[in-house]
Amino acid sequence: MPGPQQRGPRRPLSVRGPRPAARLGGNSRMRFAIGRILLIGALVLAAVKLVQVQGLDSKELSEQAKLQRTTRQNIAASRGSILDRNGNQLAFSVEVRALYILPQRARKNWDAAHQKDPKQYPLSYEDHMREVAKFISSTLGPEVNGEKTDEETVYQQLVKDISYEVLVSEAEPAKAAKIVAKYPAEIGSEYRAKRIYPNGELASNIIGAANWRQEEKPPTTQGILGLENSQDNVLAGRMGRRVVDTMSGDDTLVIPNTEQELVRPQPGKSLELTIDVDTQYAVQRMVTDYAKKSGAKTASAIVLDSRTGEIVAMANDKTYDPTDFGKATEDQLRNAAVSSLFEPGSVNKIVTAAAAVEYGLFKPDDVLQVPGSIKVADRTIKDWWGHGTVPLSFTGVFARSSNVGTLMAAQEVGKERYAEMLQKFGLGRRTNSGVPAEEAGVVPPLNQWSGSTFGNLPIGQGLSMTLLQMTGMYQAIANDGLRIPPRLIRAEIGEEGARSEKPRPDGVRVVSPQTAKTVRDMFRYVAQVNPRDANQTATGPQAALPGYQISGKTGTAQQIDQNCKCYSQSQYWITFGGILPADHPRYVIGIMLDNPHGTQFSGTAAPLFHDIATYLTQRFQIPMSAEQTPYVQLQM
Numbered sequence: 001m002p003g004p005q006q007r008g009p010r011r012p013l014s015v016r017g018p019r020p021a022a023r024l025g026g027n028s029r030m031r032f033a034i035g036r037i038l039l040i041g042a043l044v045l046a047a048v049k050l051v052q053v054q055g056l057d058s059k060e061l062s063e064q065a066k067l068q069r070t071t072r073q074n075i076a077a078s079r080g081s082i083l084d085r086n087g088n089q090l091a092f093s094v095e096v097r098a099l100y101i102l103p104q105r106a107r108k109n110w111d112a113a114h115q116k117d118p119k120q121y122p123l124s125y126e127d128h129m130r131e132v133a134k135f136i137s138s139t140l141g142p143e144v145n146g147e148k149t150d151e152e153t154v155y156q157q158l159v160k161d162i163s164y165e166v167l168v169s170e171a172e173p174a175k176a177a178k179i180v181a182k183y184p185a186e187i188g189s190e191y192r193a194k195r196i197y198p199n200g201e202l203a204s205n206i207i208g209a210a211n212w213r214q215e216e217k218p219p220t221t222q223g224i225l226g227l228e229n230s231q232d233n234v235l236a237g238r239m240g241r242r243v244v245d246t247m248s249g250d251d252t253l254v255i256p257n258t259e260q261e262l263v264r265p266q267p268g269k270s271l272e273l274t275i276d277v278d279t280q281y282a283v284q285r286m287v288t289d290y291a292k293k294s295g296a297k298t299a300s301a302i303v304l305d306s307r308t309g310e311i312v313a314m315a316n317d318k319t320y321d322p323t324d325f326g327k328a329t330e331d332q333l334r335n336a337a338v339s340s341l342f343e344p345g346s347v348n349k350i351v352t353a354a355a356a357v358e359y360g361l362f363k364p365d366d367v368l369q370v371p372g373s374i375k376v377a378d379r380t381i382k383d384w385w386g387h388g389t390v391p392l393s394f395t396g397v398f399a400r401s402s403n404v405g406t407l408m409a410a411q412e413v414g415k416e417r418y419a420e421m422l423q424k425f426g427l428g429r430r431t432n433s434g435v436p437a438e439e440a441g442v443v444p445p446l447n448q449w450s451g452s453t454f455g456n457l458p459i460g461q462g463l464s465m466t467l468l469q470m471t472g473m474y475q476a477i478a479n480d481g482l483r484i485p486p487r488l489i490r491a492e493i494g495e496e497g498a499r500s501e502k503p504r505p506d507g508v509r510v511v512s513p514q515t516a517k518t519v520r521d522m523f524r525y526v527a528q529v530n531p532r533d534a535n536q537t538a539t540g541p542q543a544a545l546p547g548y549q550i551s552g553k554t555g556t557a558q559q560i561d562q563n564c565k566c567y568s569q570s571q572y573w574i575t576f577g578g579i580l581p582a583d584h585p586r587y588v589i590g591i592m593l594d595n596p597h598g599t600q601f602s603g604t605a606a607p608l609f610h611d612i613a614t615y616l617t618q619r620f621q622i623p624m625s626a627e628q629t630p631y632v633q634l635q636m
Contacts, residue, residue, distance in 0.1 A: 071244055076220035077237030079193060080268035082207055082227060084277040085310075085490060091197050091207050091228065091322075093221060097176035098190040099136070099167040102255065103160050106186045129158040132183055136167065139179055145170045158186075170194055188255070193221045195228075201319040203280050205335035206273075206435065206488070209322035210235075225325060225333060227488075230436040231271060234492060240265030270493040274310035279303060282615045284315035290608045291317035294574075294596035300337040301592075301612060302471045306585040308504070309475055309484030311433065314338075314468075338438040341464040342573040342592060345557030346401045346539075348460030350473060350577070353398055353522060355413045355421045358515045362394045362409060364522050367636055370397065370405040376455025381407060384556075390535075396634030399525040399538035401554060403459045410458035418458065419446040424510040425473045426483060427465055432505070434488040441465040460557055461567075471590030474552070474577040477523075478585035481516035482507040523551040524582050524629045527606075535635040543578060543606035545613050547624040552578030552589075554604060559595065571595045576605035580613045583625050587616050 081092040107125050114121040123131070133155035142150040147168050157165050169192065171179075180189045195210045208226015216222060218239065223232035245258035283301050291299035296317070303313040316336045320328035334340070356362045371389045373382045383402050397405030410418055422428065428443030442464045444453060456462030468486055476483035485505040492500045511519075527550060529541035540554045555575035558567035574593040579585050589612050596602040616622065 072241060074218040075240035075242050075263075075265045076191075076193070076218050077239060077265035078267045079195070079210070079221045079237065080235040080270040080493070082235075083270060083272045083493075084275045084280075085273060085312075086276065087272070088277045089198055090203060090273070090275070090277065091195060091210075093193040093195055095173055096170040096192050096194045097173050098169050098192050099171055099176055099179060100188050100190060101158055101165055101167060101186055102163060102188075103158065103165055104163050105255075106158075109185065126159060129155060132186060133158055135182060136179055136187075139175050140168060140171060144168050192219070195221055195323070197322045199277065199281070201321055202277070202284060203275060203314070204319045204322045205316050205333075205337070206275070206314055207322065208436065209320075209325045211323075225322075226335070226436050227271065227273075228322075231489075234271065235268045237268030238266035267495060271489055272491040272493060272499075274305075274312065274488055274490050275314070276312050276619075279313045279616070279619060280315060282619070283313040283612055284319070286608060286611050286615070287315045288317045290601065290605075290611075291593070291596075293599060294593055294601040295598040296574075296593040296596035296602075298331065298336050298340070298594040299592070299596075299608075300340070300467050301608065302337055302467055302590045303612065303616065304471055304475050304486055304588040304590075306475055306478035306579065306588050307484075309472070309479075309486045310490070311435070311468075311486055311488050312587065314435070314488075335435065335437055336594075337467045337592075338433075338435045339466070340592075340594070341439055341441055341466060342575075342594070343461050343464055343557040343559075344470050344575050345460040345555035345573060346403075346406075347470060347473075347553050347555035347575045347577045348463070349398055349401070349406050349458065350477065350519065350523070350553055351418070351421050351425060352406050352410045352413065352458045353519050354477065354511050354515060355418055356394070356409045357518050358421075358511045359413060359417060361412045364393065364395045364518060366394045367391050368394065368397060368405050368408055370402055370408065372404070374404045374407050374455075376407065377451025379452040379455045381455055381459070391636040393632070393634060393636065395522045395525055395632060396636075398522060398553065399528060399634050400535075401539045406458050407455060410454065415446060415449065415454055418454070421510075422457070422463075424483070424508060425476060426485065426508065427463065427469055427473075431468055431472060431485050433468060433486040435468065438468065439466055441469055460555060467590050467592045470575065470577055470592070471588055474579055474590065475588045476508075476510045477516045477519050477551075478579040478588050479507075479516070480513035481509060481511040483510050484508075520551045520579060520582050520585070523553055523579075524549055525632060525634065526552050526554060528629070528631065528634070530631075536633065538634065540576070540604065540606040540609075542604060543576070543609045543613075545580070545610060545617070548580065548613070548617060548622070549582040549625040549627075549629050550578055550580055550609075550613060551582035552576060552609065554606060556603070570597075574603065574605050576609045578609045578613065580616060581622065581625050582629070583627075584623075586620065586622055587613075589613060589616075 079093045082090045084090055110125045133151050136154050137149055137151040140149045149168050157167050176189045180187050192212050208228035210221050210223040210228040213222045223229035241263040243260045245255040287299050287301045299317040301315050305312055314337050318332045320332040369389050370392045372387050373380050381403050383404050392405050422443055428441055430438050430440045472486055484507050489502050526538045526540040527544035528538045530536035557573045559571040561568040574596055576591040578589045580587050589609055591605040591608055593605055
């Protein structure tokens with residue numbers, strides 16, 4: 001019979017098998033438990049806060065929300081400067097700060113703090129503002145640019161029962177920062193720009209005026225007159241953006257020290273002009289003095305660079321303070337050199353001279369038998385001096401300013417060619433010089449000429465022009481017959497001095513270089529004088545400049561009498577157009593006097609030309625002419 005079944009060897013009792021694997025989830029349950037506790041705690045805290053906001057503090061928080069809101073605002077860019085041709089500043093901006101307070105808000109906040117913590121805020125609002133006013137006054141002084149900032153004045157502003165109050169408009173930024181740092185909860189600082197005109201009234205008719213406009217959105221410096229206005233887009237730059245806290249219901253009331261810049265504004269470009277500030281000053285002073293000496297209603301003078309057409313000076317006797325232009329009269333605000341139209345008189349005879357020489361009709365020494373008068377249609381025109389038929393050289397016709405001789409030559413030129421020459425000289429349309437408020441002048445079109453029109457135009461009546469146009473005519477002759485339209489702005493200057501030159505205008509060929517030289521030489525004799533023979537003395541000897549040849553023409557034009565709508569016998573425009581020097585032209589000078597009367601200087605502008613030309617030779621060290629203008633017979 002089988003024996004008992006054999007088993008394997010038994011494991012010693014001291015040896016244990018592997019421990020059973022621990023059951024998963026023990027530690028995780030603990031972490032979940034802790035997380036639930038924290039979550040419940042957070043919810044409890046949130047619930048408590050919600051109860052506080054909606055219940056206990058709801059009224060206070062609601063009131064605070066009503067008092068302010070977040071507002072996006074534009075930021076004005078810093079304005080570019082206006083410079084002369086040498087970089088001298090004619091207009092620029094400086095940063096100032098307006099200090100302001102929101103009195104009602106400041107009082108409410110202070111009273112709430114005082115009631116909540118009287119130990120930390122022991123003073124009443126009034127006593128606190130006494131301290132603030134004292135500090136502001138001691139920091140700024142008793143007055144800032146005409147605004148009172150003494151302690152009592154400031155205090156009365158601080159305690160007003162209004163929503164917004166400007167304490168001072170033009171505080172120095174460093175002083176404003178000191179005040180705001182001391183009282184950041186009460187006093188706000190607002191950027192503003194102050195436009196500075198370091199030369200006062202100098203060239204104000206050109207530069208114009210700009211000032212800070214708080215009512216604009218955003219507040220900014222805005223051009224009002226002159227270049228400041230016409231070039232406002234260039235000077236103003238590009239706006240930036242910011243976020244501020246403002247009082248509810250009024251987005252203009254910024255809560256102090258809540259500004260955050262989002263986009264930096266791009267500064268405006270500066271303008272470099274062709275004006276030379278020293279020449280402008282000298283010419284403006286001389287024009288003002290001569291207006292008084294001559295009894296002129298107004299007076300203007302222009303200096304052009306004969307080769308480039310650049311306006312070196314443009315002066316009127318009437319100017320204004322650009323920082324206080326509201327007090328200026330209409331005559332002071334106008335730039336008469338480009339906005340006042342006048343009949344040029346005999347200065348316009350250069351058109352006839354240029355056309356007659358260009359078409360080969362006359363030479364300087366040709367002799368014309370000039371009668372005492374000439375009939376054109378229904379008009380009889382006489383010379384300014386009485387005479388019978390006299391032999392005048394073609395040069396003498398213009399040196400003696402003979403109306404009759406000029407019309408004789410113009411008739412040889414013919415209406416069509418004469419009308420074409422007027423156009424070439426740029427008359428009847430704006431020069432596009434860049435000078436604001438420029439008028440075009442009036443030249444009657446050929447198809448509208450009456451029988452007597454051709455008796456008026458060649459002697460400078462029946463058409464109107466600006467002084468800039470008139471001066472440009474002489475620039476063409478000075479520049480070998482190539483008229484360069486005048487210009488005022490040379491370049492725009494951006495950030496970090498990046499300079500962008502303005503393109504020079506294309507020249508217009510008026511006459512040939514030889515014709516221009518011949519006319520220049522002929523018009524040198526406008527300054528000839530012969531003490532022993534009046535018939536050999538020209539109309540402008542006072543224009544002569546020792547050591548220099550000058551070329552030019554005097555002009556006298558009757559004004560319209562508004563009573564009879566006819567030419568006046570007592571009111572005139574007195575003009576002069578001249579070239580310096582005649583042998584190597586550098587500058588052209590144009591002058592207009594409106595109705596001078598009552599003095600020895602009333603009948604001519606030649607002395608003023610002399611004074612301006614003398615200054616130019618010294619200022620720009622113009623070499624003397626190699627020889628003086630020779631003497632010639634004007635009347636044979």
